Amino acid sequence: MQPVDITQFPKELALRWSDGREDFLPLETLRKFCPCAACLGEKDIFGTTYKPAERPYGPQSFVLRTLTTVGRYAVQPTWGDGHATGLYTWDWLRRVGDAVHDGEKTP
16 A cells, blocks of 8 residues: 655644555654654564663654655654654555554554
8 A cells, every 4th residue: 555645744744645544643742653673672582672772852853854765665754843753664654654543653
């Protein structure tokens, strides 16, 4: 599944998918659940997750500066606080959209 349109708004990212579904994803949610190893941690071969210490977020942390397409499978945001290591795959964004639709706190 791929988005056919991505539109950035001040507080959310809107995605229209090829199946017609539309998701409006809060930027704060996207930033707090960045899928990069520095944010969500990394698993070793035994399944143990090593997660860095929680980092404080400031107002700029939730400001989306740029959104770069990576191949045909992801986007890479650059946030106002300089964080730019997360690759948000289409599957990941769809799961975040599912969580937002279901009223869940985490994707």
